[in-house]
Structures are given as C-alpha cells and as structure tokens.
Amino acid sequence: MVSTGVGSKIKRALGLQEPPTNPLNAKASEIVTRHEPDPTVTEWLKEVTPSGSQVQSYFVQLFPFLGWIMHYNKKWFLGDLVAGITVGAVVIPQGMGYARLANLPVQFGLYTSFVGVLIYWLFATSKDISIGPVAVMSTLVGTIITDVQSIHPGIPEVQIAMSIAVACGGIVTFMGLARLGFIVDFIPLPSIAAFTTGSAITISSGLIKQLLGETADFSTRGPAYRVIIDSLKHLPTSSRYDAAMGVSALGMLYLIRIGCSYGARKHPQHAKTFFFISSLRAAMVIFTFTAISAAVNIHHPNRPVFAIVGAIPRGFQDAGVPKLSSDAIKTFAPQLPACVIVLLLEHIAISKSFGRINNYTIDPSQELIAIGITNLLGPFLGGYTATGSFSRSAIQSKSGARTPFAGVITAIVVLIALYALTEVLCFTPKASLAGVIIHAVGDLITSPNTIYQFWLIAPSDAIIFAIGLLVALVDTIPNSIYATVALSLLVFLFRHAKAHGQFLARTWIGPQDAQRPLFLPADGCPELSLEQPRPGVFVYQFPEGLSYSNSNHYTELLVQTILRSTRCAGSQIYATKGDRPWNDPGFSDKDHESSNSRLPLLRAVVLDFSCVNHVDVTCIQNLMDVQKQLDHRTTAPAVQWHFANIKNRWTKRALAAAGFGYPHTLTETTVLEGNAVSESEFSSEDIKDVEKGIFSHDKRSQCVQSCEKRVSVESSLMGVLEREDRPFFHVDLISAMESVDAYFDQDLAVRFDV
Known part of the structure; x- marks a missing residue:
C-alpha cells in the first residue's frame, strides 16, 4: 500500500512505516490486485456505524408484535384462548405460593402474574413463554428481604421487593437495548442444570416445615442440608391437620399426573383430554382443598383448624408509584448479579428450548428488553421480580398457544380472580399451597439419565454439574451459579490456551x-x-x-x-x-x-x-x-x-x-x-x-x-x-x-x- 496526499505527510511526520511489500516485484505500482483488496479503517468505520435504515429498523424491532398483529385471525384466537385460560388457572395458585416464598402477602403473587403476562406480549419473540413469579427468583427475593431486614428492620418487605424489581429491571433493560443478549451464551448447560436442580431441592426442603405444619422455630432460609436436618429433627412438632392437608394434596397431584399419563398411553385417541386434565391438576387440587377449608373454617375464619392464607385485598390495593429504598439497594447490591443471572437463566434457557421445539427463533436481546420492561413497570401495580416460568411455559406451549397474545387471556383470568375470587381464595390451606409448589419445582430436577449423558459426552461437564449441585446444597444458590460459571470459563480458557496444534x-x-x-x-x-x-x-x-x-x-x-x-x-x-x-x-x-x-x-x-x-x-x-x-x-x-x-x-x-x-x-x-x-x-x-x-x-x-x-x-x-x-x-x-x-x-x- 502506497500512501498519498495528507495521509502520506502525516505518516512521514510521525515516522510511521509502511508494511513491507513483495521484494520480487520490481515496483509497487506494478502490483496487480485481483479481487480482494486490503480492508481499511474507513471501511471498518462504515461497517460499525449504523445507517439511517438500520436505526429505524432497531426501533421497529423493539416491538415485534407489529410484525404479526395485522395478520391475527380467528383460528389463532381460539388457540390463544384455550392456552390463556389453562395457564391462568395454573398461575393463580402458583403465584400465591411463590409470593409466600418471597416473604410477601399472597396478593403480590397475583399482581406479578397479571403484570408479567400483560406486558410481555408487546415485546415477545416467543409465543410460548409465560412471565410471572417463579420459585427460584421468589426464594432469592425472600432471602434478600430477610438479609436486608436483619440490618434495616424498619424497611417494609414490600419496599425491598419493589427495589429489587426496579434495580433488576433497569440492568436487564439496558443489556437488552445494548444488544448484549449473547452474554447468556457464556452460561453452559451443566451450569443451568446444576442451578435448576439445586434450586428445586433447596425450595422443596424449605417448604417441608409448611407442608407438615411444624411449629418449631427454625429458619428455612439456610443451606438445604441444614434445613432438611432441622425439619427431620422437629417432626414431632408437626400439626396433624396441616400435614393431612399438605401431604394429601401433594399425593393427589402425583396421582392425577400418573393416572393421566397411563390413560394417554392406553387411550391415545383421548390423549388431548388427559393432557388438559393433567395441566389443570394444580388448579383442581387447590380449589378442592380450598373448598374443604372453607367448609371447615367458614364460621371461625380467625381461628382456623389449620393454617390458611388469610384475607386477600380485592383488586389492586397496592398500585401506585413504588417507594424505593436507597439503604435497601446498597445492602442487596452485592446480590444483584445473582438476581440478574437467575432472570437470564430461566427466561432465555426455556425460550430457546421452546423455539427449537416449535420451529422458530428467539432474539435473546429482545427477550431481555421484555423481562426488563416487565420488572420496571410491574412495581407500579404491586408486582415484584418476574421472569419466564418453566412449568407454565410448557403448559402454554402444549395447550396450543398460537401467538404471544395468549398472555392477555391469562391476564384477564388473573384479573377475574383478583376481583371475584378473593373471598374464596383466602381459605386456601398453606400446607396445600406448599404441596403445589413442591410438585411444580420437582420437574426442575435433572434426571439421572441426563447426568449420565453429561458423563458420556464430556466428563468435565458432569464434574462441573456435581460441584454446582454440591455448592447449592451446602451453601447458597447464587454461589452455586458463580461456581459453575467460573469453572466452565476456566475449563474453556484452559482448553483454548493449551490447544494442541x-x-x-x-x-x-x-x-x-x-x-x-x-x-x-x-x-x-x-x-x-x-x-x-x-x-x-x-x-x-x-x-x-x-x-x-x-x-x-x-x-x-x-x-x-x-x-x-x-x-x-x-x-x-x-x-x-x-x-x-x-x-x-x-x-x-x-x-x-x-x-x-x-x-x-x-x-x-x-x-x-x-x-x-x-x-x-x-x-x-x-x-x-x-x-x-x-x-x-x-x-x-x-x-x-x-x-x-x-x-x-x-x-x-x-x-x-x-x-x-x-x-x-x-x-x-x-x-x-x-x-x-x-x-x-x-x-x-x-x-x-x-x-x-x-x-x-x-x-x-x-x-x-x-x-x-x-x-x-x-x-x-x-x-x-x-x-x-x-x-x-x-x-x-x-x-x-x-x-x-x-x-x-x-x-x-x-x-x-x-
């Protein structure tokens, strides 16, 4: 390359040297370039500088619903209607139970369920995802609330939860707008499997006390192994009525699922009917045991025979501008990375999975915008931190959802529950609710066959999974995430640095x-x-x-x-x-x-x-x-x-x-x-x-x-x-x-x- 003009003078003034040229050629001017000239800095700047059409396309892509809403039809609506009603019946008991995990009143679970599905469809690139409260995130929020109140006891639980949601929403929204969705690709499958399995075991162990109605005073927020030991140690303090409502509800859930699976195999022509019965089993069990509880406690609601949820305010009593606490944010700031990782892990992992199953591609950055906006706006209606749900997304997919508009139908179902069913839902037994959650998170546990496949494909991944699970059981879920991601990156860097030519x-x-x-x-x-x-x-x-x-x-x-x-x-x-x-x-x-x-x-x-x-x-x-x-x-x-x-x-x-x-x-x-x-x-x-x-x-x-x-x-x-x-x-x-x-x-x- 021979410089001319101003560039040549600048190079001479700075003493810059041109790259060497082919000494076999007599003159540089005689060099004939065939097809591929060298790239230039100007060319690079043009490549990285967005054009006007690209800027316009960027803003249009922020609202993917504009691409399909004009083609919406009756057949799509029928599929969305069935899926939305089915998910709505499931999210009501789940939302109430997950709110208890977050140390919040049960109505906040319903608020979060309503806001999540109502906002997500505007920004969604997946038709199957159902955003709302989830077990792992709720557990993490509950742990943070406990930690903050141990330092600042005067800050209310709701204020801490709203602060967490806004902080996480702001971070995730920025990541989405900056198109940083590729960061999720650095979290490998063994890390996700260890995270979900450890979370399921930790959540289930923490709910044993509520399932059995144990009256002993011990913490359910510690490491899983310690909670299991304490629960077994205090079994004599269990309430027989609470245990009956909890264990029978859990047993009925598994019986319905096993029976529907058996019926679908024996009568494949009725497989779809058995599927809907199985999908609605949580709603059926909750409403059955709520009816039993109402019949028993209707005349003395203040002195129930077993623990119940209690009064639920009708409508959106906690809507308004969220009150944030700077002291709370400073206290839980070190735990924000774990919260963000949980949001990304659950949502992106399941959205990619259902995209592969149903033959469409999601945009990870756009999905980050969706959950970020949901968590920024959710606190205005009383919602706390929300993300995609494994179980509800699977139900929405199998129920025949055709577009993300199914979330609007789900929101309507939750809205009806908030205004018409609160006087009935207040009699929901806490033990039965614990059984529903334990049953739901049980599906998150990685099967032994999957772990064996890890070992066959890459033994190092099986070891990383085992280490992550061990850390989750003896320490905390956030530390399990950090450990597995760090180990995976170390293995990747070692393989790259020690690559053999x-x-x-x-x-x-x-x-x-x-x-x-x-x-x-x-x-x-x-x-x-x-x-x-x-x-x-x-x-x-x-x-x-x-x-x-x-x-x-x-x-x-x-x-x-x-x-x-x-x-x-x-x-x-x-x-x-x-x-x-x-x-x-x-x-x-x-x-x-x-x-x-x-x-x-x-x-x-x-x-x-x-x-x-x-x-x-x-x-x-x-x-x-x-x-x-x-x-x-x-x-x-x-x-x-x-x-x-x-x-x-x-x-x-x-x-x-x-x-x-x-x-x-x-x-x-x-x-x-x-x-x-x-x-x-x-x-x-x-x-x-x-x-x-x-x-x-x-x-x-x-x-x-x-x-x-x-x-x-x-x-x-x-x-x-x-x-x-x-x-x-x-x-x-x-x-x-x-x-x-x-x-x-x-x-x-x-x-x-x-």
Missing part, C-alpha cells in the same frame, strides 16, 4: 486415474498410509483458533518438532566456534556425520488457517519470532511460509503487514557474510539420502517440467482467487502444496544449474 500428512483418495490429495493429522490415522510432504516441508494446523492466549503454546510445539526433524546448517553458518550463540550447542562431529546429516534442511512451513478467524498483535509477533528463529536452521533461500484457508481479510492484512505472504530473503543478521553453504553440499548422494532420491540428476528435466507445470497451475489459480503480490496466501492446502512444490523444484533446479 497438529501436523498434517497427505494421502490420496478417488479413482486411480483421478486421485486427489487429502490432508489428515499425521498421528491420527495409523490404519491409513499417510505420506509426509516433501522433506523439509511441514504442514501445521491450528484447530482452536489463534490468539494471544494460545499462540505461544502452538508455536512451541511447531518449533520443537521442526528442530527435531531437520538438520541445522550447523558449523557452516558460523565462521568460528566463538561466533556460535550460547543457546545453540550445535552438534559434535560424530553426531553431525551420523544422525544430523541424514535429516533434511528446513525448506517451507505451511500453516492451515481454516479455524483462525482473527489474529492479534501478540500472535503475529510470535509468528515473526518463530520465523526468525527457524531462519537460523537454513541458508539462502530462506524458509518459505505459506498460509492456506485464510477466511478473514483483516487476518490477511495483519500477516501482510508483518511481512508474510511472499518469499523473503535472509537478512545479514540471519546469515553471516561468507558463510553460505557451498554447492558441493547438494551433491546427488545427499539428495538421494536426504530427499529420498526424488530429484536425482537423471530427473532434472522432469523437475523443470514439473516446476513449470505447477507454476502455471498456481498462477492461474492466483489469477482468479488470490493477489499476485501475495503468492503465499492460498485458498486451500492443495494450492499451497502446489506452490511449495513449485518453489522447491525451482530452487533445486537452480542449484543443479539445470
């Missing part, structure tokens, strides 16, 4: 008259007859990409193998022993005459960049250092560096700026004056021994013909896909080896003066 060898496939080369790992296919490239030529592949973190590890293996497999010019390079560097011990005369003399000289290195999409300054400098180091192994001409399968133009530009891409000559610091190898070194005997007789004297004419043929092929290929000023950048390994053969043949032909 591999040398490739060649075999031939196809019919005898039309064979083509195939390059495979040199040590990976012992059953195949692989042949090495020409002696002194090495083909090396970077299977994990190339960056500052692993470049040194890659090149270390490359250099060690080359030093072990080639002979150094040795004593011929240095005029006296005193000229030899301290780190080059050289060879004894005996070694030089025996093993070293039988090894080939290093001629060319071919690097396969098929897995390299980006390079940085560190890895380019590393390649330059290796090039300089290997140049000491040979004499003129210098080692030729060929690059195959470079996909990225910026990678080509970086390599060219470092002097790669064309033949280079040894500098004076590399080859000392008067120490070139004499032509006698390349006798026919040496060639027979070292080069395995490929280029004996009687085949010099064939060598020249082969050289001319390969140069012709290489030139024609370059003319279509490559630049003439960078002949060592190749489209694939086949053209790279053709180029190596051509230069190799030319060099030997010149030395024999053919």
Whole structure:
C-alpha cells in the first residue's frame, strides 16, 4: 500500500512505516490486485456505524408484535384462548405460593402474574413463554428481604421487593437495548442444570416445615442440608391437620399426573383430554382443598383448624408509584448479579428450548428488553421480580398457544380472580399451597439419565454439574451459579490456551486415474498410509483458533518438532566456534556425520488457517519470532511460509503487514557474510539420502517440467482467487502444496544449474 496526499505527510511526520511489500516485484505500482483488496479503517468505520435504515429498523424491532398483529385471525384466537385460560388457572395458585416464598402477602403473587403476562406480549419473540413469579427468583427475593431486614428492620418487605424489581429491571433493560443478549451464551448447560436442580431441592426442603405444619422455630432460609436436618429433627412438632392437608394434596397431584399419563398411553385417541386434565391438576387440587377449608373454617375464619392464607385485598390495593429504598439497594447490591443471572437463566434457557421445539427463533436481546420492561413497570401495580416460568411455559406451549397474545387471556383470568375470587381464595390451606409448589419445582430436577449423558459426552461437564449441585446444597444458590460459571470459563480458557496444534500428512483418495490429495493429522490415522510432504516441508494446523492466549503454546510445539526433524546448517553458518550463540550447542562431529546429516534442511512451513478467524498483535509477533528463529536452521533461500484457508481479510492484512505472504530473503543478521553453504553440499548422494532420491540428476528435466507445470497451475489459480503480490496466501492446502512444490523444484533446479 502506497500512501498519498495528507495521509502520506502525516505518516512521514510521525515516522510511521509502511508494511513491507513483495521484494520480487520490481515496483509497487506494478502490483496487480485481483479481487480482494486490503480492508481499511474507513471501511471498518462504515461497517460499525449504523445507517439511517438500520436505526429505524432497531426501533421497529423493539416491538415485534407489529410484525404479526395485522395478520391475527380467528383460528389463532381460539388457540390463544384455550392456552390463556389453562395457564391462568395454573398461575393463580402458583403465584400465591411463590409470593409466600418471597416473604410477601399472597396478593403480590397475583399482581406479578397479571403484570408479567400483560406486558410481555408487546415485546415477545416467543409465543410460548409465560412471565410471572417463579420459585427460584421468589426464594432469592425472600432471602434478600430477610438479609436486608436483619440490618434495616424498619424497611417494609414490600419496599425491598419493589427495589429489587426496579434495580433488576433497569440492568436487564439496558443489556437488552445494548444488544448484549449473547452474554447468556457464556452460561453452559451443566451450569443451568446444576442451578435448576439445586434450586428445586433447596425450595422443596424449605417448604417441608409448611407442608407438615411444624411449629418449631427454625429458619428455612439456610443451606438445604441444614434445613432438611432441622425439619427431620422437629417432626414431632408437626400439626396433624396441616400435614393431612399438605401431604394429601401433594399425593393427589402425583396421582392425577400418573393416572393421566397411563390413560394417554392406553387411550391415545383421548390423549388431548388427559393432557388438559393433567395441566389443570394444580388448579383442581387447590380449589378442592380450598373448598374443604372453607367448609371447615367458614364460621371461625380467625381461628382456623389449620393454617390458611388469610384475607386477600380485592383488586389492586397496592398500585401506585413504588417507594424505593436507597439503604435497601446498597445492602442487596452485592446480590444483584445473582438476581440478574437467575432472570437470564430461566427466561432465555426455556425460550430457546421452546423455539427449537416449535420451529422458530428467539432474539435473546429482545427477550431481555421484555423481562426488563416487565420488572420496571410491574412495581407500579404491586408486582415484584418476574421472569419466564418453566412449568407454565410448557403448559402454554402444549395447550396450543398460537401467538404471544395468549398472555392477555391469562391476564384477564388473573384479573377475574383478583376481583371475584378473593373471598374464596383466602381459605386456601398453606400446607396445600406448599404441596403445589413442591410438585411444580420437582420437574426442575435433572434426571439421572441426563447426568449420565453429561458423563458420556464430556466428563468435565458432569464434574462441573456435581460441584454446582454440591455448592447449592451446602451453601447458597447464587454461589452455586458463580461456581459453575467460573469453572466452565476456566475449563474453556484452559482448553483454548493449551490447544494442541497438529501436523498434517497427505494421502490420496478417488479413482486411480483421478486421485486427489487429502490432508489428515499425521498421528491420527495409523490404519491409513499417510505420506509426509516433501522433506523439509511441514504442514501445521491450528484447530482452536489463534490468539494471544494460545499462540505461544502452538508455536512451541511447531518449533520443537521442526528442530527435531531437520538438520541445522550447523558449523557452516558460523565462521568460528566463538561466533556460535550460547543457546545453540550445535552438534559434535560424530553426531553431525551420523544422525544430523541424514535429516533434511528446513525448506517451507505451511500453516492451515481454516479455524483462525482473527489474529492479534501478540500472535503475529510470535509468528515473526518463530520465523526468525527457524531462519537460523537454513541458508539462502530462506524458509518459505505459506498460509492456506485464510477466511478473514483483516487476518490477511495483519500477516501482510508483518511481512508474510511472499518469499523473503535472509537478512545479514540471519546469515553471516561468507558463510553460505557451498554447492558441493547438494551433491546427488545427499539428495538421494536426504530427499529420498526424488530429484536425482537423471530427473532434472522432469523437475523443470514439473516446476513449470505447477507454476502455471498456481498462477492461474492466483489469477482468479488470490493477489499476485501475495503468492503465499492460498485458498486451500492443495494450492499451497502446489506452490511449495513449485518453489522447491525451482530452487533445486537452480542449484543443479539445470
């Protein structure tokens, strides 16, 4: 590249140096660029600067419902109606129970259920997700409320919960608007599985006290193992009436599910009926036990036989501008990352899953906007932190939801419950509600078969899952998330930093008259007859990409193998022993005459960049250092560096700026004056021994013909896909080896003066 005008003057003033150009070309102006010019900074700025249409598209995409609402029809509405009513019947008892987990009155669970499904459809890219209160997030909110009140006892529970929702909503909304949804991809499946399993066990253990009506005073917010021990220790304090209402409700839930599964298998023609019965089992159980409770306690609601939910305000009694507490926010700020991760994990994980099942694609960033706006606006109607629900989303999907508008139907069902059913729902037994929640979170536990599949696919992932589950049971759920994500990132970084490069060898496939080369790992296919490239030529592949973190590890293996497999010019390079560097011990005369003399000289290195999409300054400098180091192994001409399968133009530009891409000559610091190898070194005997007789004297004419043929092929290929000023950048390994053969043949032909 030749700079002109103002740019040239600035470069001269600052002392900036142009990248080296092909020394084989007479003049830079004669360089012919075929198809692919170097990228420029101006081009990069144009790529990253959004255009007017892109800005307009960005704002339109914030409201995905605009793309389908005009096509809404009667058939879609019927599907949404059935799904919305079904989910509404389920979310009412679940919302009440989850509010108890959050240490809040039950009506706040209904508020959250209403706001979540009502707002989500405006921003949704998934038709199956049902946003509202969930078990894990409710448990986390309840723990935070307890922790804050231990420091600031005067702050009400509702105020703390609203502060959590607004803080989480603001963070998640910003992430969505900044299109940071890809961050979720850094949380692997073992982390999610450990998180859900640990959460399910922790929640279930914390509800045993309420399920059995234990009257002993012990905390249910500690580690799961401690809560289980305390619950078993205080079993004698259980209330028989509460235990009857709780255990029988839990047993009935499992009986209905098992019976419906059996009926669907025996009578597949009625499978859909059994499905709806199974989906509504939570609502049926709650309403049944609420009716029993009302019949028993209707005449003495203030002295119930067993614990009940109690009075529920009619309508939105807590609607209004939320009162936030700065003291509360400062106290729970260290726990905000865990809250945000829980929101992202539950929602994005299930939305992606249902997208794959039902053949559509979600936009993670847009989904973050949806749950962020929900949590920002929810507190104005009394809602606390909400996200996507595993169980309700599965019901909505299987109930036949056609669009996100099903959430509006669910909101109407919850609204009816808030205004028409509060006088009945107040008799809901707390033990039965605990049974419903335990049954719901039981589906979150990872099955043993899934864990076994982790072990079969990647043992390290199974170990990460086990560690995450252990931390969740003996410590806290947030720490379990941190531990699994940190371990997964460490494993990823270790694999990347310690990635093993591999040398490739060649075999031939196809019919005898039309064979083509195939390059495979040199040590990976012992059953195949692989042949090495020409002696002194090495083909090396970077299977994990190339960056500052692993470049040194890659090149270390490359250099060690080359030093072990080639002979150094040795004593011929240095005029006296005193000229030899301290780190080059050289060879004894005996070694030089025996093993070293039988090894080939290093001629060319071919690097396969098929897995390299980006390079940085560190890895380019590393390649330059290796090039300089290997140049000491040979004499003129210098080692030729060929690059195959470079996909990225910026990678080509970086390599060219470092002097790669064309033949280079040894500098004076590399080859000392008067120490070139004499032509006698390349006798026919040496060639027979070292080069395995490929280029004996009687085949010099064939060598020249082969050289001319390969140069012709290489030139024609370059003319279509490559630049003439960078002949060592190749489209694939086949053209790279053709180029190596051509230069190799030319060099030997010149030395024999053919």
